[in-house]
Amino acid sequence: MTHTLKVLAGALIVASVATAQAGDITGKVTLKGTPPAEKALPLDPACGKLWPNEKPKTRFFVTGADNGLAEVLVYLKGGDLKPDAAAKPALLDQKGCEYVPHILGLQTGQKLIVRNSDPVLHNVHGTPKINKEFNLAQMAGGKDIERTFESSEVFVRMKCDVHVWMFSYVGVLPHSYHAVTDKDGNFKISGVPAGKYTLVAAHRKSHGSEEKALTQEITVGDAAVSANFTVEVAAAQ
Amino acid sequence: MPPALTRFAWATALATLGLIALGGLVTSHGVGMAVPDWPTTYGYNMFLFPISQWVGGVFYEHTHRLYASLVGLLTLILAVWLQWRSPSRTLSRWGWVALGLVVLQGVLGGLRVNLMMDSLGIGHAALAQAFLVLLVLLAVATTQRWQRWCESGPSVDPAVGRWVLGTTLLIFVQLVLGASMRHQHAGLAIPDFPLAYGGIWPPTDAAFLDRINALRSDVRDFHPITAAHVHLHMAHRLLGIVLVGLVAMAAMKLRRGFRGSNGLRGLAYLWKGLIAVQVLLGASTVWFNKAADVATAHVVVGAACLAVGAIGSALCVVAARRGTLADGRKVGSPVLSRAGARSDAAVPSAG
Numbered sequence: 001m002t003h004t005l006k007v008l009a010g011a012l013i014v015a016s017v018a019t020a021q022a023g024d025i026t027g028k029v030t031l032k033g034t035p036p037a038e039k040a041l042p043l044d045p046a047c048g049k050l051w052p053n054e055k056p057k058t059r060f061f062v063t064g065a066d067n068g069l070a071e072v073l074v075y076l077k078g079g080d081l082k083p084d085a086a087a088k089p090a091l092l093d094q095k096g097c098e099y100v101p102h103i104l105g106l107q108t109g110q111k112l113i114v115r116n117s118d119p120v121l122h123n124v125h126g127t128p129k130i131n132k133e134f135n136l137a138q139m140a141g142g143k144d145i146e147r148t149f150e151s152s153e154v155f156v157r158m159k160c161d162v163h164v165w166m167f168s169y170v171g172v173l174p175h176s177y178h179a180v181t182d183k184d185g186n187f188k189i190s191g192v193p194a195g196k197y198t199l200v201a202a203h204r205k206s207h208g209s210e211e212k213a214l215t216q217e218i219t220v221g222d223a224a225v226s227a228n229f230t231v232e233v234a235a236a237q
Numbered sequence: 238m239p240p241a242l243t244r245f246a247w248a249t250a251l252a253t254l255g256l257i258a259l260g261g262l263v264t265s266h267g268v269g270m271a272v273p274d275w276p277t278t279y280g281y282n283m284f285l286f287p288i289s290q291w292v293g294g295v296f297y298e299h300t301h302r303l304y305a306s307l308v309g310l311l312t313l314i315l316a317v318w319l320q321w322r323s324p325s326r327t328l329s330r331w332g333w334v335a336l337g338l339v340v341l342q343g344v345l346g347g348l349r350v351n352l353m354m355d356s357l358g359i360g361h362a363a364l365a366q367a368f369l370v371l372l373v374l375l376a377v378a379t380t381q382r383w384q385r386w387c388e389s390g391p392s393v394d395p396a397v398g399r400w401v402l403g404t405t406l407l408i409f410v411q412l413v414l415g416a417s418m419r420h421q422h423a424g425l426a427i428p429d430f431p432l433a434y435g436g437i438w439p440p441t442d443a444a445f446l447d448r449i450n451a452l453r454s455d456v457r458d459f460h461p462i463t464a465a466h467v468h469l470h471m472a473h474r475l476l477g478i479v480l481v482g483l484v485a486m487a488a489m490k491l492r493r494g495f496r497g498s499n500g501l502r503g504l505a506y507l508w509k510g511l512i513a514v515q516v517l518l519g520a521s522t523v524w525f526n527k528a529a530d531v532a533t534a535h536v537v538v539g540a541a542c543l544a545v546g547a548i549g550s551a552l553c554v555v556a557a558r559r560g561t562l563a564d565g566r567k568v569g570s571p572v573l574s575r576a577g578a579r580s581d582a583a584v585p586s587a588g
Binding site for chain 1: 266270271293294447448449455
């Protein structure tokens with residue numbers, strides 16, 4: 001069964017690369033090393049009811065097939081990348097007393113909709129360092145909250161202080177050329193104009209901010225570009 | 238002074254210690270911002286906020302607010318009562334100062350929420366300790382024993398007073414250091430004790446900090462540890478060691494300075510006992526990964542150490558003044574000799 005899944009995953013990667021075209025950047029982020037074990041979230045009774053079976057865990061290092069590292073923000077820097085004026089609002093949902101997605105890429109000025117799909121109240125607390133901090137109440141079934149960020153910032157932490165295990169991290173970028181790696185560490189950025197760029201891979205736990213992220217210099221031309229990254233876990237001492 | 242007023246003053250001081258405990262729980266659980274609005278609670282009048290919504294961190298923060306309102310009410314009653322029945326005008330004035338402080342404290346707590354400033358949280362914590370000291374001294378000043386102490390208590394070498402007062406002030410500094418650590422929201426900057434990352438003094442270079450931050454996996458996802466956090470933590474430990482010695486010394490001087498006083502001897506032993514428990518709680522806070530109840534107990538016992546030091550200081554200051562008066566006049570002697578007359582004698586001098 002596991003072998004079959006691996007074959008399928010491999011086929012999907014091959015298919016993905018095969019379907020890449022000019023202006024596409026594809027690749028995979030892989031984890032090297034053994035991260036600390038993820039911990040079960042200490043859900044309170046109200047939230048615990050929303051998880052009748054398996055309880056959720058922390059999401060510091062989420063890996064998939066072949067040590068592919070999920071939830072890595074990959075984006076471009078440099079060049080003359082313009083913001084996408086037609087960018088649709090991005091959704092950050094609160095489901096099962098978790099923020100979904102855990103990592104989210106957003107464009108400056110792009111609307112972020114924060115929804116509460118839970119039967120319990122939350123507070124939506126954005127704690128950026130560059131943008132303006134906010135802390136808003138959101139009752140169960142309450143109205144969506146809409147926010148925009150004016151400045152680039154990787155990462156803006158979103159938290160709920162009612163449920164201290166609830167976090168999400170938003171990478172705010174000046175354009176829409178970004179992606180978050182899937183469960184197997186794969187990413188794809190499409191429609192990139194020809195030119196030279198720095199491709200950045202920022203893993204929230206390993207790098208925390210843009211300054212410490214992994215980078216590669218790439219040139220986008222007539223053919224699709226492939227770039228892979230390896231995130232190393234710090235050795236415990 | 239009516240005994241009921243004395244009892245009420247002590248009850249208010251004790252309630253304040255309880256309020257510090259509740260505030261400590263809020264910070265220990267990291268839920269100071271769980272109610273994002275103030276003075277309302279999720280848009281409700283705070284006294285009408287439905288109990289069904291007191292979930293998660295809201296429970297601690299909202300309970301803290303309600304209990305703070307109760308302490309505010311108790312302080313108001315105390316101020317009015319002192320104004321009405323205290324023979325000392327200065328004591329009544331301190332009652333109003335206490336009311337002003339508790340209002341300021343409430344506003345500070347509210348602004349910490351509305352302005353989202355951690356630094357205000359440190360001020361909020363420090364003012365809480367100062368407010369407790371004031372209430373404890375007010376309570377002491379309403380007792381018959383205090384009146385007797387002022388009228389005909391023993392005298393003491395001023396050096397004893399300086400030891401006790403100096404130690405008490407350092408305890409306050411230590412509590413502010415502790416509050417600064419707690420309001421950084423960085424969790425344990427040093428996870429082992431008595432060593433620090435296995436050594437006497439931990440490294441704080443960037444590579445080391447990067448590594449330990451990458452390996453931390455607490456569900457609360459604390460802020461990354463910085464060199465400043467580590468230094469602050471070490472300063473708290475070092476001052477803690479210094480304070481153990483200072484309290485032992487000051488308590489010994491208290492006992493020797495007031496040989497005939499059983500009360501002072503008891504106070505000295507209590508102080509030493511509290512500091513010993515405090516050291517154990519500090520170590521346990523590290524050993525139990527900053528468990529909320531242990532960390533909060535550390536805050537509460539720290540406040541108790543401060544309060545005991547403040548009482549000792551007040552007693553010493555009065556006794557030292559008596560000891561240094563050349564004409565032999567007793568400090569505070571006119572107070573109760575004129576029935577119903579107001580004077581400044583029954584004032585907590587170190588308040």
